[in-house]
Amino acid sequence: MTASPENADRAVPRVELRALDTLWFQVGGTVCNLACTHCFISCSPTNHTHDFMTLAQVERYLAEAAALGVREYYFTGGEPFLNPEMEAILEAALRVGPASVLTNGLPLDPRRCARLAALAAASPYSLDLRVSLDGWDAGTNDPIRGTGTFERILEGVRNLHAAGLDPVVTVTEVCREAGSEEGKARFFALLRDLGIEKPRLKVLPVFQIGAEAERGGAYESWQRLREGDAPETGWDHLQCSGCRMATGQGVWVCPILVNEPAGKMGETLADTLAPFPLAHPACWTCHVYGVSCRT
Amino acid sequence: MANRVPRDPTEQERQAQAKLMAHRGMATWGESVVPLGRFRDAVARAGRALPEAERAAAIAAYTAPLDDPTPVEGPFSRIAVCGGIYSNHHALAALLEDAARRGAEAVYCLGDLGGFGPAPEKVWPLLEAGGVRSLQGNYEESLASGREDCNCGYTDPRDNHFAELSYRYTERSCSPTFKAWMGTLPKRRRVRVGTRELLLVHGSPRRVNEFLFASTSPLPFLEALAARHRCDALLCTHTGLHWHRRLPSGREVVNVGAIGRPANDGRTEVWYALVSASAGAGLDVQLLPLRYDHQALAAEMRAERLPEEFVETVLSGWWTTCLEILPARERAASKF
Numbered sequence: 001m002t003a004s005p006e007n008a009d010r011a012v013p014r015v016e017l018r019a020l021d022t023l024w025f026q027v028g029g030t031v032c033n034l035a036c037t038h039c040f041i042s043c044s045p046t047n048h049t050h051d052f053m054t055l056a057q058v059e060r061y062l063a064e065a066a067a068l069g070v071r072e073y074y075f076t077g078g079e080p081f082l083n084p085e086m087e088a089i090l091e092a093a094l095r096v097g098p099a100s101v102l103t104n105g106l107p108l109d110p111r112r113c114a115r116l117a118a119l120a121a122a123s124p125y126s127l128d129l130r131v132s133l134d135g136w137d138a139g140t141n142d143p144i145r146g147t148g149t150f151e152r153i154l155e156g157v158r159n160l161h162a163a164g165l166d167p168v169v170t171v172t173e174v175c176r177e178a179g180s181e182e183g184k185a186r187f188f189a190l191l192r193d194l195g196i197e198k199p200r201l202k203v204l205p206v207f208q209i210g211a212e213a214e215r216g217g218a219y220e221s222w223q224r225l226r227e228g229d230a231p232e233t234g235w236d237h238l239q240c241s242g243c244r245m246a247t248g249q250g251v252w253v254c255p256i257l258v259n260e261p262a263g264k265m266g267e268t269l270a271d272t273l274a275p276f277p278l279a280h281p282a283c284w285t286c287h288v289y290g291v292s293c294r295t
Numbered sequence: 296m297a298n299r300v301p302r303d304p305t306e307q308e309r310q311a312q313a314k315l316m317a318h319r320g321m322a323t324w325g326e327s328v329v330p331l332g333r334f335r336d337a338v339a340r341a342g343r344a345l346p347e348a349e350r351a352a353a354i355a356a357y358t359a360p361l362d363d364p365t366p367v368e369g370p371f372s373r374i375a376v377c378g379g380i381y382s383n384h385h386a387l388a389a390l391l392e393d394a395a396r397r398g399a400e401a402v403y404c405l406g407d408l409g410g411f412g413p414a415p416e417k418v419w420p421l422l423e424a425g426g427v428r429s430l431q432g433n434y435e436e437s438l439a440s441g442r443e444d445c446n447c448g449y450t451d452p453r454d455n456h457f458a459e460l461s462y463r464y465t466e467r468s469c470s471p472t473f474k475a476w477m478g479t480l481p482k483r484r485r486v487r488v489g490t491r492e493l494l495l496v497h498g499s500p501r502r503v504n505e506f507l508f509a510s511t512s513p514l515p516f517l518e519a520l521a522a523r524h525r526c527d528a529l530l531c532t533h534t535g536l537h538w539h540r541r542l543p544s545g546r547e548v549v550n551v552g553a554i555g556r557p558a559n560d561g562r563t564e565v566w567y568a569l570v571s572a573s574a575g576a577g578l579d580v581q582l583l584p585l586r587y588d589h590q591a592l593a594a595e596m597r598a599e600r601l602p603e604e605f606v607e608t609v610l611s612g613w614w615t616t617c618l619e620i621l622p623a624r625e626r627a628a629s630k631f
Contacts, residue, residue: 044314045315069523098510261334
């Protein structure tokens with residue numbers, strides 16, 4: 001660990017945009033039917049810090065992205081499927097590239113899953129669903145995601161599987177053992193019990209901002225990146241060297257900083273083809289834990 | 296239905312309810328909750344909105360073609376291009392015969408000579424005798440530089456287990472001279488076929504181990520990649536799965552697949568590409584299935600005590616390992 005209070009006088013490093021490969025959409029805004037205790041942007045049914053994006057907004061960015069040669073599209077929120085235009089948005093995205101949707105799994109009833117499977121079949125590109133789960137039983141998951149959610153998430157996963165769309169299950173390290181081999185094995189076993197023969201799992205560290213700052217504590221002052229902290233290979237391992245995040249209020253550097261006005265880089269993608277200062281403590285987490293929000 | 300007696304919410308339920316309603320008219324700004332208007336005002340002032348001319352300049356700088364001093368080989372009227380030999384000397388011998396029969400003037404290999412199959416050094420004399428012009432794949436890079444692993448980038452423990460087994464086997468079965476020779480191979484080549492210029496790479500022009508799968512390589516992305524790296528056709532391998540796209544601009548992108556193991560389609564044949572100058576100044580790209588003595592390969596693999604999972608792939612045409620890297624669409628078409 002290289003950052004420390006002693007190096008606070010060193011300058012904030014800047015990350016170059018290596019290539020805009022991944023374009024995220026804050027398509028569900030910060031509106032969610034859940035209010036998870038570890039949510040780094042504190043999403044809830046009443047949080048309109050960001051609103052739903054419209055199909056027209058998304059299409060404008062998709063056109064700009066195609067001209068820049070963007071490789072893949074990710075949709076998150078809030079809960080993307082609360083957005084009434086979400087399926088039309090997904091259809092538009094799948095016309096120009098592969099898409100992934102990050103969902104809490106609750107809106108995945110059999111009918112929606114069948115429609116998603118039809119969208120996937122109609123595109124030459126891959127559609128991936130990522131379902132969040134924070135424990136291998138109700139006792140571990142529900143205190144984080146809400147009473148009764150464990151069973152409902154599993155129901156969504158079952159429905160996806162039945163429609164032929166095996167999801168990637170995302171767990172955070174709020175579930176302390178999630179990153180260990182034993183922890184992963186428990187999640188794999190849970191998914192195999194649902195009939196998923198080749199389960200996929202993504203484990204993410206927590207970002208100590210938003211609701212998580214209240215739950216687990218905020219960042220300490222030494223958790224900052226400084227000039228000289230970069231490995232020999234530079235900052236290319238950071239996802240912000242290859243992504244941007246489109247919202248209804250402009251384009252941000254990455255999916256993590258959408259509730260920080262300082263994370264906004266511009267109005268169009270062209271405005272954001274520039275270096276970004278790694279000034280936020282969350283940048284420290286990305287560096288130290290090697291985080292990428294993509295699958 | 297029995298009548299329910301209404302009860303007062305518990306403290307926990309009250310807190311949960313309060314959390315759901317906490318943001319009415321408020322915004323979350325980092326760790327704080329502020330009036331929504333304050334956040335929106337700050338956002339409206341944040342970032343930059345470039346004038347149109349500067350936006351165009353930013354895009355032009357971002358998409359500007361890159362210089363590449365790689366010399367151009369050829370011209371040829373027809374070449375054969377393969378990838379991923381994975382120590383399959385039986386398939387390499389079959390390829391040299393097939394390519395000659397079809398009139399290929401040169402044979403190119405896009406790298407990954409070793410791994411998976413038996414006795415990796417057996418491909419060397421075949422490559423030399425056939426005058427095969429090879430690239431360095433991630434396997435050659437790793438072996439020549441003494442890396443501990445093949446740099447395939449797997450995270451699944453099972454995939455890593457098998458990748459490690461095959462890398463260790465290849466590592467100890469290759470002589471230092473063979474490894475040193477691998478280190479002398481170029482990382483990219485440019486070849487003229489007819490009037491068109493082809494760029495040959497292992498993974499992508501950007502990274503030796505970037506995967507270009509059909510379902511995750513959209514047309515606009517390929518168009519930008521080929522334009523930035525100045526080529527009429529881009530040929531790659533690394534995924535083990537062959538595909539070909541003609542882009543709206545007329546450029547071609549071809550993943551030549553692999554001749555080292557089957558294409559996860561239930562067939563025992565392997566695949567390579569034949570690229571010819573077409574009558575109308577363009578290119579004619581054919582992806583061709585190649586039969587070889589896969590039973591002999593399987594027998595040799597067993598004699599070398601390579602994992603039965605690998606042998607099964609050779610005999611069945613279905614991949615049994617390294618499946619983690621497959622995107623959703625390719626994975627859905629997979630048996631395992």
